[in-house]
Amino acid sequence: MKIDFSTSTPIYxxxxxxFKRQIVTGQLQPGDKVPSQRDLAAQVKVNxxxxxxxxxxxxxxxxxETLRGQGTFVCQNQGVVEETRKExxxxxxxxxxxxxxxxxxxxxxxxxxxxTRFSEIDSKEExxxx
Amino acid sequence: xxTTNQVLVVRNLRKKYPKVEALKxxxxxxxxxxIWGLLGPNGSGKSTLLKCIVGLVNPDGGDIEIFxxxxxxxxxxxxxxxPEVENLYRWMTIRQAIDFTSTFYDDWEEERVPGLLAxxxxxxxxxxxxxxxxxxxxxxxxLALARKAxxxxxxxxxxxxxxxxxxxxxxxxxxQFKSEEQTMIISTHAVGDTEQLFDAVVFLDEGTINLQGxxxxxxxxxxxxxxxxxxxxxx
Numbered sequence: 421m422k423i424d425f426s427t428s429t430p431i432y433x434x435x436x437x438x439f440k441r442q443i444v445t446g447q448l449q450p451g452d453k454v455p456s457q458r459d460l461a462a463q464v465k466v467n468x469x470x471x472x473x474x475x476x477x478x479x480x481x482x483x484x485e486t487l488r489g490q491g492t493f494v495c496q497n498q499g500v501v502e503e504t505r506k507e508x509x510x511x512x513x514x515x516x517x518x519x520x521x522x523x524x525x526x527x528x529x530x531x532x533x534x535x536t537r538f539s540e541i542d543s544k545e546e547x548x549x550x
Numbered sequence: 551x552x553t554t555n556q557v558l559v560v561r562n563l564r565k566k567y568p569k570v571e572a573l574k575x576x577x578x579x580x581x582x583x584x585i586w587g588l589l590g591p592n593g594s595g596k597s598t599l600l601k602c603i604v605g606l607v608n609p610d611g612g613d614i615e616i617f618x619x620x621x622x623x624x625x626x627x628x629x630x631x632x633p634e635v636e637n638l639y640r641w642m643t644i645r646q647a648i649d650f651t652s653t654f655y656d657d658w659e660e661e662r663v664p665g666l667l668a669x670x671x672x673x674x675x676x677x678x679x680x681x682x683x684x685x686x687x688x689x690x691x692x693l694a695l696a697r698k699a700x701x702x703x704x705x706x707x708x709x710x711x712x713x714x715x716x717x718x719x720x721x722x723x724x725x726q727f728k729s730e731e732q733t734m735i736i737s738t739h740a741v742g743d744t745e746q747l748f749d750a751v752v753f754l755d756e757g758t759i760n761l762q763g764x765x766x767x768x769x770x771x772x773x774x775x776x777x778x779x780x781x782x783x784x785x
Contacts, residue, residue: 427745427775430766462725465717466746467585469729470766 421455423464431466435474439483443494444505452494454484556618557582557701557733558603563612565598572598574757575612582700583729585747587765587776588737590754591784596737597634599754600703603735604631616701627656630699632690634706640679644672644689648696657698666692669725670718684715691719695726702727702734708744720747745776753783 423438425431442448454460457475461468475492478484482500486492520530558580565573572595580586588596601607603614605621616625638647644667652658667674670688678686687707694702708716724747727734738744745751745765753761761768761783765776772779 425746427777428769428773430769431746432766458725462721464746465720465724467749468724468727469584469749470746473766 432474559615584749585734587748587751594754595757630694645674684711741777
């Protein structure tokens with residue numbers, strides 16, 4: 421795992437964000453083993469207590485579970501993945517909506533542009549990938 | 551965080567040199583298992599504070615408790631101190647420097663030495679005099695990490711060394727530090743690429759503490775990196 425930290429926000433939150441991102445995109449599948457706390461700390465060169473805090477929080481959120489003597493795994497519960505996806509999408513959309521509102525733009529006009537851009541950006545990337 | 555017992559308690563610590571008041575009443579309480587950054591520009595009192603804790607400098611007032619005891623030969627043996635000054639004999643090989651250092655300590659763990667040397671990329675047959683400053687800094691860290699000391703004090707381990715050595719040292723500390731049984735203070739005036747190492751930071755300014763807290767709390771509270779806060783405080 422590689423994380424480009426901004427050190428201006430708590431690092432443990434960024435670790436959690438990265439796990440959420442990987443779970444939502446399927447890079448991490450339910451049941452996958454994740455690095456041990458010590459390994460992750462060494463990989464991303466972060467204080468082990470910070471990583472411990474992130475793992476503890478993720479256990480509380482139900483993203484991962486630690487099995488004694490076996491390691492830490494992504495939770496099998498598919499509902500958690502769905503929930504995380506929804507949460508990330510909501511956060512992104514909230515940010516976008518606030519920015520649009522701050523510019524004083526209307527909902528209809530914005531949604532039209534969103535739809536157009538969706539198809540444009542999609543197709544562009546397909547071309548690029550060919 | 552993972553606090554159980556206090557490793558270090560410093561109360562109203564004062565030290566005056568003939569021309570300067572180096573410490574003007576320092577208070578610190580440090581729990582076990584954490585890495586603290588002692589941050590401040592040159593001349594802010596960082597080295598004096600660390601040397602007072604080890605017992606190399608006698609304070610003029612206040613007191614220091616290490617694992618509940620005042621300073622003594624016993625507490626000294628529990629501390630691994632890496633000074634900023636060059637403390638290695640240049641004519642020795644790395645192997646000789648390691649063997650020489652190991653004779654001073656009962657808590658030396660020889661079985662860890664090969665792994666540490668390999669990780670730090672040091673060839674034990676090389677002479678200390680042939681090493682760059684960064685390589686000597688790596689060796690100094692090995693000499694501290696090969697001990698099972700419960701309290702490690704590193705004075706300016708990143709000062710004036712190349713980025714590759716700095717990265718190795720940061721990673722070495724992350725890998726080797728055992729939070730279940732160790733506690734570490736690292737003094738530095740170069741906060742940049744090292745701030746992710748620290749559980750908590752103490753800003754020392756002309757002998758007084760002007761900001762102290764857990765790094766993640768400070769980032770959250772100020773919306774800034776420790777490095778940016780440092781620049782602001784010492785601008």
